[in-house]
Amino acid sequence: xxxxxxxxxxxxxxxxxxxxxxxxxxxxxxxxxxxxxxxxxxxxxxxxxxxxxxxxxxxxxxxxxxxxxxxxxxxxxxxxxxxxxxxxxxxxxxxxxxxxxxxxxxxxxxxxxxxxxxxxxxxxxxxxxxxxxxxxxxxxxxxxxxxxxxxxxxxxxxxxxxxxxxxxxxxxxxxxxxxxxxxxxxxxxxxxxxxxxxxxxxxxxxxxxx
Numbered sequence: 001x002x003x004x005x006x007x008x009x010x011x012x013x014x015x016x017x018x019x020x021x022x023x024x025x026x027x028x029x030x031x032x033x034x035x036x037x038x039x040x041x042x043x044x045x046x047x048x049x050x051x052x053x054x055x056x057x058x059x060x061x062x063x064x065x066x067x068x069x070x071x072x073x074x075x076x077x078x079x080x081x082x083x084x085x086x087x088x089x090x091x092x093x094x095x096x097x098x099x100x101x102x103x104x105x106x107x108x109x110x111x112x113x114x115x116x117x118x119x120x121x122x123x124x125x126x127x128x129x130x131x132x133x134x135x136x137x138x139x140x141x142x143x144x145x146x147x148x149x150x151x152x153x154x155x156x157x158x159x160x161x162x163x164x165x166x167x168x169x170x171x172x173x174x175x176x177x178x179x180x181x182x183x184x185x186x187x188x189x190x191x192x193x194x195x196x197x198x199x200x201x202x203x204x205x206x207x208x209x210x
Contacts, residue, residue, distance in 0.1 A: 022066065025080045027055040029073050032124050033104075033113055034140065034195065043104060044072025074102055074116065088121050108135055108180070124195045129188050130181040137178035142196040144175035151189025156180045 041048040053059040110129040147170035155163045157179040183189040
């Protein structure tokens with residue numbers, strides 16, 4: 001059987017990152033970012049099947065591939081190898097300055113995660129710019145709160161009529177129910193989204209932008 005040139009069977013190899021910690025770090029950060037395998041594949045130019053095999057521990061990535069994945073997640077390679085920084089603990093805090101961090105794009109709009117340097121958080125905050133056309137409805141684990149920071153959006157949720165929301169409006173809802181958010185009025189809106197992570201066991205049903 002032909003071997004994937006980007007990966008080899010797990011185990012220490014020259015020029016390769018071969019620890020279970022790397023696999024756990026990729027899966028954990030991807031879940032916090034609310035990215036599917038396909039989202040990360042598009043951001044990193046690494047095949048979704050390759051990422052899946054790395055996360056499941058079946059293969060060990062080369063440093064080159066790990067660098068691409070780190071870039072796709074918006075973190076340094078050292079974060080994947082050594083860990084994502086401090087875990088949330090009593091007395092912990094992090095300051096997020098306006099404009100800090102890159103914006104990433106997928107089929108459900110653009111997003112910028114906040115407090116990314118703190119791992120094992122109970123919440124996943126992010127700034128989202130919803131698309132101007134309605135994409136597929138989807139749900140994800142947890143409860144979600146979002147507030148419209150600027151612009152006008154239309155909030156769609158299964159079982160409910162679409163709701164027009166303007167700057168300052170907010171909603172708290174069961175994120176497992178399929179939903180979608182769309183920018184309306186001819187301009188891209190921005191919303192602050194906070195998703196609960198506490199007690200969730202993320203696997204293939206990772207959080208995604210909704």
